[in-house]
Amino acid sequence: MPITVDIDVMLAKRKMSVGELADRVGITPANLAVLKNGRAKAVRFTTLAALCEALQCQPGDLLRWKPEPAARTAVQKTHQ
Template sequence: MAIIIDLDVMLAKRKMKSSELANAIGITPQNLSVLKAGRAKAIRFSTLDAICQHLDCQPGDLLRYDTQDHNEL
């Protein structure tokens, strides 16, 4: 997929565990794991908003576009 999820990087910068974030924003640890691993097909804006608010970051800190990955399709 051409969209890369850098949630694990931001969690490491904030010294926070995935389970802590999941509990703080009200989603299951399994759903956060799917998002973190890049296996999610979609993300709700409300979830993205909650993640950004809790980690004090911008959506661009969590999501990036990889043109090389896209060209391999």
């Protein structure tokens, strides 16, 4: 998947544990681990907002898009 989740980076910057973040956000540590490890297929905006509030960051600090090589090639071909 071309979306990378950088929760680990923000946790390290804030010196916060996964358990503490889960408590602050109101989700289980297991669900936070699914999101953190990139196994989630979706994230609710309310959860994303709660993560940003707890970590004092912007959504772009937690999520980033990195194109996959095959997808980039297909897009480039359509724009040529």
